[in-house]
Each structure stands twice: as structure tokens, then as C-alpha cells.
Amino acid sequence: MSPNIDTIVALATPPGRGGISVIRISGLAVTTIAKAMLGRVPQPRHASYGNFGDLNGEPLDKGIALFFPGPRSFTGEDMLELQGHGGPVVSDLLLQRVVELGARLAGPGEFSERAFLNGKIDLAQAEAIADLINSGSAQAARCALRSLAGEFSHRVHAITESVIQLRTYVEAAIDFPEEEIDFLDQAELLRDMRKTLHDTNDLLVSAEQGRLLRDGLHVVLLGAPNAGKSSLLNHLSQSDRAIVSAIPGTTRDILEQSIQIDGLPLQIIDTAGLRHSGDEIEQEGVRRARRAATEADLVLVMVDDSAPAPMKELLQDLPTGTDYALLLNKIDLTGRAPGLTRYEGHEAVALSLETMAGVATLRQFLLRRAGFRQLGDTGFIARRRHLDALAAARRHMDAALKQLTTERAGELVAEELRQAQQQLGAITGKFTSDDLLGRIFASFCIGK
Secondary structure (H helix, E strand, O other): OOOOOOOEEEEOOOOOOOOEEEEEEEOOOHHHHHHHHHOOOOOEOOOEEEEEEOOOOOEEEEEEEEEEOOOOOOOOOOEEEEEEEOOHHHHHHHHHHHHHOOOEEOOEOHHHHHHHHOOOOOHHHHHHHHHHHOOOOHHHHHHHHHHHOOHHHHHHHHHHHHHHHHHHHHHHHHHOHHHOOOHHHOHHHHHHHHHHHHHHHHHHHHHHHHHHHHHOEEEEEEEOOOOOHHHHHHHHHOOOOOOOOOOOOOOOOOEEEEEEEOOEEEEEEEOOOOOOOOOHHHHHHHHHHHHHHHOOOEEEEEEEOOOOOOHHHHHOOOOOOOOEEEEEEOOOOOOOOOEEEEEOOEEEEEOOOOOOOOHHHHHHHHHHHHOOOOOOOOOOOOOHHHHHHHHHHHHHHHHHHHHHHHHOOHHHHHHHHHHHHHHHHHHHOOOOOHHHHHHHHHOOOEOO
């Protein structure tokens, strides 16, 4: 159990007017608060209807109370939920009353943080709560729910157990040399280490899919004026998000739109057309377009196939290492065949936003460039920090394998395995700094 002595309270439903509001309370003073407001402590895990009283016993509201005694609660502490009428005034009165009785307002994610600290969930499951709430697609929600149920954590724990067994064998052989066991020649050890490395690789691939499902792909549309960037944004978003005009320079600022393609979230960003202009506002738009390109996962460079701008001019300001591809628009005017093609040595998709030829190919192209595939019923949600930890664990396991097969240094094998275990433990929170915990839970909703 965590050493928390504070009792916390928060509105667990969105603020504003609605059918109901839920006040959530957790901590040592829950039973005292229940007696003061309800006149009794409700029967555990049974809905109880009645008045929520003020200091003088007068009702502030009527509703349902639910009591969850610890440790069999979400936080592992005594918890009380008050389900009353939705509305900012009555909700605020209830919150003030609970604070009067000794609670304090909870910070973002503090309920989930207490659940983690009290061993009710691990860190990956805690993060899945926020990811489930913020899901941008049905598939993302299903995968977040599987992570919350522990599927991702289970796979991490399985690899961790394998690493621990490897460490146990290696360190025992180092500590008891009189047994004259040459562990470096044990075929079973080599086989188990390779299998653990293989399992880590598989998990890393799956986690990358989960990361894409959570974060999506950041795509920037770049190109000369009137190449079709705004038309593409409108088509992909199925709305008139951007003004489309034959007048060059219509788009002068950054326009962003969130869309989905087969479950993959994409943040599409339309930018000002790249050209030299004496207009100060348009110049700023061009500067913002180039800056947006430096932050993109993928830059789609739009080219008017009927009047192509020089490629050198379009690509000159892309940062080194930028992932980009060309879109050849207006092929209805040139007769170019729609679909994947090569253009001046670059991969390209030929299409027409007038006839929609080649647009379906573009959608599949985006999925392929993202490395995204449908996860079905086996996927889970993941974050960038999970990928970084898995990649670091893989590096340490790979180094351990090399030490075993080439250098034959048992102490170094053991050390690499120890560091791999520590990286895996950071995913679930076994080895996690307080600073990291603060950053993670600070991004949660208040009341979770």
C-alpha cells in the first residue's frame, strides 16, 4: 500500500450540464465523509439511493451512492462515488462539501496513480486508461482495452521472466566455479537466449503497430500554389475544411485535420503554396510550411502534373532524413496512368482529384509507408517510451548474446542481461523514476 494519508475528491464526469455527475472520493476519510453526507456507510458494492446532505443535514442533492472498501477498489483504498444530477452548480456544492469534510481536490491522474502505487495495476495498464479515454478510432479503443486488461504487460512479464532465468543460470555459474560447469558451452543457454531475443523482436514489432494506432501519422502537404493540396485535404476529411480557389496563394496558414484510414489515425496538415512572393503574410505562410515539414513523419510533395514546378526548388528545404513522397495531381489533363509510379527518380502516386483516379492507391500507399496493418483481436496500444525501452532491452540482449558467443565473458553477459531486465521493468513501472511518473500522470484527466 502507498503511504498516502490525504483523501482526494474530483468530478469524474465532464464539467457542464448533463444527465448525471459523478463525484469520486478515495482515501482514509471516506467512511467519515459517507456518514456525514449520507448518514451511514453504504453496503459495499451496492447502489444506495438517498440525500447528499450539507453541514446542517439539509439535502444538497439526491442520488446514488456506491461504496468500495479497500483494498478491493480501483485505487486499493476506500472509495465512494456520489452519482447526482448533472450541472455545474450542484456538482460544485457537492465538491465543496466533501472538501469541508477533510478531502482535497485531486490532481490529474491521481486516482490512477494511487491504483498503480497500491499495486492494483502496473504502469502500462495505467497508461492504457488514458489511451482508452483518448481513443481516436474503434480499433484504438479495443487495443487500449486489451492493454488495460494486461495483455501487453503479460508479454513484457513473460520476456522479463526469461531474462531472469538466464541471469540466474549465468550468475550461478560465475558464483560457483568449483562446480566446473562451463556454462559458455551450454547449448541450452544459447538456445534460450536466442529465443528471448526473438520474442523481444516480435513484441517490438507489435508495439510499433500499437504506437501507430495511438499516435497516428503526422502528414504534411507541401508544394507549389494550386497543385491540389487543399483539395486533397478536403477529400480526405470529407469536408470543405480548406478554401479551394483558382487564385494562387489562397492558403496562407497551417490547416490541420484529423482523419482515419482503415483505423490508422492521420493528422493531415495543409500548408501555404511554396513560391517567392512580395506579400508579407504569404511569406510567413511559406516559412510556416517549411517549419511544419521539419516536424512531419511524412511529407507529401504535391506536383501539378500539367505544369510541374522544378523538383530541386520543391525539395531544397526538406531537412536531411525527411521521409517524403511525391503526389502527381491533375493526371486527367496529362493522360498519365493512375497509381504508383516513379518521377525523376522518386517514388510517386499519380492521381486526379478531379476524377478521383488513383486516390484509393494513395490511401493504401499511406498505410504502407506508415508500416501499419490491421491488428485484429491480438493488438494492444503502446507508447513511444515503450518502444524505446523495448529497443534498449533488445540491444542489451543482443550484446549479451555476442559476449556469450565471441568474448565468452560471463560477467559481461550477466551485466547486459541485468540492464535488459531493468529496461523491461521500466515499461510496467518496476524500475521507474518519480519524474517519469509525474509526467505520465500529469497528462491524465482529473477524476481518473
